[in-house]
Amino acid sequence: MPLGQRPGDKSESRYCGVETEFHDDMPHLLTESLSGGFDFIVAPLIDPSYRPSCMTNGGSGSSVLPVAASDLILSPSQWSSHVVGKISSWIDLDSDDEKVRLDSEITLKQEIAWASHLSLQACILPPPRRASCGNYAKCVNQILQSTNNMQLWLRVPLQKSEPMDDDSANANSDFSGGSMFDSWEWWNSFRLLCEHHSQLCVVLDILSSLPSNNSVGRWFGEPVRAAVIYTNSFLTNARGYPCLSKRHQKLITEFFNHSVQIVISGSLLHDISGESIKALPANDDDSHLEVIPPRHALRPYLDYVAYLYQRMDPLPEQERFELGYRDFLQSPLQPLMDNLEAQTYETFEKDIVKYSQYQRAVCKALIDRVPDENASTKITVLMVVGAGRGPLVRASLQSLDVLRIKVIILQAAEETARKLKVYAVEKNPNAVITLHSLVKLEGWEDIVTIISSDMRCWNAPEKADILVSELLGSFGDNELSPECLDGAQRFLKADGISIPSSYTSFIQPVTATKLYNDVKSHKDLAHFETAYVVKLHRVARLAPCQPVFTFTHPEYSKKSNERYKKLCFEIPSDSGSAVVHGFAGYFDATLYKDVHLGIEPSTATPNMFSWFPIFFPLRTPLFVATGSPLEVHFWRCSSTSKVWYEWCVTSPTTSPVHNSNGRSYWVGL
Amino acid sequence: MPLGQRPGDKSESRYCGVETEFHDDMPHLLTESLSGGFDFIVAPLIDPSYRPSCMTNGGSGSSVLPVAASDLILSPSQWSSHVVGKISSWIDLDSDDEKVRLDSEITLKQEIAWASHLSLQACILPPPRRASCGNYAKCVNQILQSTNNMQLWLRVPLQKSEPMDDDSANANSDFSGGSMFDSWEWWNSFRLLCEHHSQLCVVLDILSSLPSNNSVGRWFGEPVRAAVIYTNSFLTNARGYPCLSKRHQKLITEFFNHSVQIVISGSLLHDISGESIKALPANDDDSHLEVIPPRHALRPYLDYVAYLYQRMDPLPEQERFELGYRDFLQSPLQPLMDNLEAQTYETFEKDIVKYSQYQRAVCKALIDRVPDENASTKITVLMVVGAGRGPLVRASLQSLDVLRIKVIILQAAEETARKLKVYAVEKNPNAVITLHSLVKLEGWEDIVTIISSDMRCWNAPEKADILVSELLGSFGDNELSPECLDGAQRFLKADGISIPSSYTSFIQPVTATKLYNDVKSHKDLAHFETAYVVKLHRVARLAPCQPVFTFTHPEYSKKSNERYKKLCFEIPSDSGSAVVHGFAGYFDATLYKDVHLGIEPSTATPNMFSWFPIFFPLRTPLFVATGSPLEVHFWRCSSTSKVWYEWCVTSPTTSPVHNSNGRSYWVGL
Structure with missing residues (x-):
């Protein structure tokens, strides 16, 4: 049964498995495990003493595989829902002994074929037994080319830069890595050989000591499907119960958040008497379990994992809303070339946080613009360019209310309230219709003038004190705010204010296997040269963000909006080597003075949902060895009809x- | 006019150019150079003092480019045949000064556009001025995407690991590289950014000191179009004439052999009086030049280059025959699945060297097989499997003649001549027809029995003493000789002899830009996973060959014909870094005892033309830094219907x- 109910969480990490030894009574094994509270078993499918070469040479002519159970012993749905196959751990496809190598190759193929016949969802491949695993990867790659939907999970220890100790004995690996061992490099090499095959995933063996946080962080950009925790990695609390170290707890919680399933392995090492069961920090739902007589030996560990699951906070509403968008690539909007649909306006208008930031900015600008003593006489001309269906008009007008409330609170003279004249300029004729209704509905007819025109060609009847716009994309300038505002600043007074007054784009290198595979699945160049809007989730952020392009408004220097920036990232050396699948992009905008809004992670405006990050992929995953600098170039280019980005890497490799000349991806002017 | 007539040489290296300064009397410049014996000029197209930003700011409103000559001044064919454009050398696209950068970018685009308008065949791009040239490459890449057929030749000094000295002043480069400077890396980075664009080529500036041979060797895998020799790189011989060092001479000769044109640059530094002209080591044809009055100032250098050209040996006949095949990718034959055509038989039957090796092998085998005393009674059964149109039957029978001649020479008894019974087994019914005619024509009816059958299923009426076959491909086993001979050895006596008795394949890593681009031009994965037969020419062999797979015949061990080999290459450290586009493959076969034949370069059988090397491409060019080992894996795999290779690299990157599962390239059984 699931570890617990966590509102909003529909991921597979609710399910917990148990690793078992080879057993020829599969039904018993399964019943015992399921009734013991586990959701699935990780079980060998073939007798581990089987060797193909012995069968043919010394055998009695019978060449039936010594399987754990015939397919008829369990129902198809039992096999596929509750059994993860475990490939014989003795196999060694890179052995120097050719006989061992051939036996291993045959066994691997036979076991996978059998698992595939059983329609298992996944098989776990044992860890490579040597640093060089070219032949193992080649055979797995061959199998992947012709396997149905079954996933293959390569098992590797979560380990870096330390020789293996006894804790890894359960991992069935006799690898004796030197002091520079990093299991992520093993995995990386293996999956590169297998060409990032989407059915090749990872199982991590969690040992009692954990590598640095940066090093562990790399795995969150990888297709980690399960994490195996050994009973000997558990500590013992004061009352004799198993528990985990703080760092292990934090790691398990992160796994839960990244849809990684937990598997318990090993034997009972904590002797807990029956009486103390009720003292367990488990949830109340578990109480009914006591009617089932034989308690599973590993239940205390399962209970502890369930406790970790249940004590997590529920997913915040915004996260729940965005669940469906996680790691889902979307094409950026082209609001200048295309007209947005009502549904799109609807979604973005709900972003209360964003509009309250605009309102604060307009407030501050009004106060600065109009001294208290002129408030009653001076009418400030405010133009909302790209008014859409009116949210910025509303925010601007609400700023007047805010000022009025302030007047009341401060007991100031009523005259200090500011007066506004608003122009709402919008090029989308459909949005203009809604604008008219809104103005009528709200009774703003005296204050607001609606202009149905592209701001770049409107002939304004007067000049504006304040120009308010929200033309920002996930990467700041990528929806062509600079070009639009260059067109609009003709009708801004020489000392007028633009809100926003500036914005800057940011990038950081990321590992994002899922995104890379999704881009690759299109099998063309164009998709690798396109930027995507995406809610980043299964992503490893490898270095802090760095600023790329900045635009300031108004801009009277006749400076071109083309830009070039060279950036040098340093991946923290305790991360180890890493693979870069592309760059996550963000922006931060200064609306007015200290009022900003943005999505750059270190300064992101909380609870704002209008923008997901942008993702610039790399055509070939880039390996960055520990300590190598990562040199990246970004260009913003333009022609008479479009604007586009080009990007490249020149270090560690070129x-x-x-996207030369915007051949694959561009934004229309 | 061409440097001279070299029989067989139709390459562009016959033509020599001269570099000129900016000159607004183009026709005069051109006439002077052509009448002076040069074939083309390398000339600036725009006044080097031009700066776009000065034009618009301080100019008189006129924005006409200050070109050297209007397009009408020369005829279209003069422009395209005799002028290579030289882009202004002041441009610096990676300057930190934005104004310089933008001026450079505009100038570059304007000059290329102008050259393109003139239909020039090529423009020379000045050397990058800094170690990092990302923006320069990005702009050139943009230009390449939209340029017609014009080539862009990036000019770089031929220099490695030494700071630039005064000799490079003419290269117009202010780059101050440290002691680790390697101009090849510059080029490599530039062309990687430009994605190996086929119109991006190199011009090498030859300085007075040359890097190591290994380092220079890398350039022969690159698209080097011209080499510039400066007058100050010439030495002075005893009589005051310019000459070059031995190493420079050798280099120039190699350039000639690789279609690289020479360009002379600089001013006259050797004062030669008119009288001594006749003493020049030039060919007689030059005598007529004396009627043309104004002798070109650089003529002595041209004459010396012409002398180097003319003193080269003519191309050997075989090379001349193979000229058209140089670097031309061909699909390997599938002689097992397809029947060869008459034309193909015709070509291969002309390879006298090959068949004489077979004849020697059969001779030795016969002598070993039949002691002199048994010669008159013992009839040796020799089977030619895969007899084709009969060349191996002929070679086998000729071995009898050889033995007979030996008998005569040694005055031995006539009886010591051996007796043969020959079976000619051939599966191609068309070739069998020719075989019958041959046997009748030669009167071999009593000796030769023709069998129209696939050797794998023929039921032989008796067993053979000697099995002769020639089923070898460029990579040895790639035409499935192992599988065929496994089938044929059923009818070989237990102590019988197979000719060949074994064969081994070899590979070596190569730089081969031309081949890579040809493979890439297909724009699909399959062509990058296919092996090609190709006469390698513009290729840099980066490390000595290493053996891959060996097959021995007869083979009674029931060993599979699948193979796996891991190889580790070390590129000599004085080569510097290198790029690997793939692997050149060869074979060597032991026919019998010390009689071998093969194409592995260090032991290749001279004057044999039946096999070109094979080329296994890599999907992504692999950068190998100085001193990094190159780890390569090769597999020979088979199923019931086909045999194929898989290959990969695991170091320095993976x-x-x-070609997993032979998805792109395979040989049918």
């Missing part, structure tokens, strides 16, 4: 320039 | 396994 990539092609992506 | 590639995908190529």
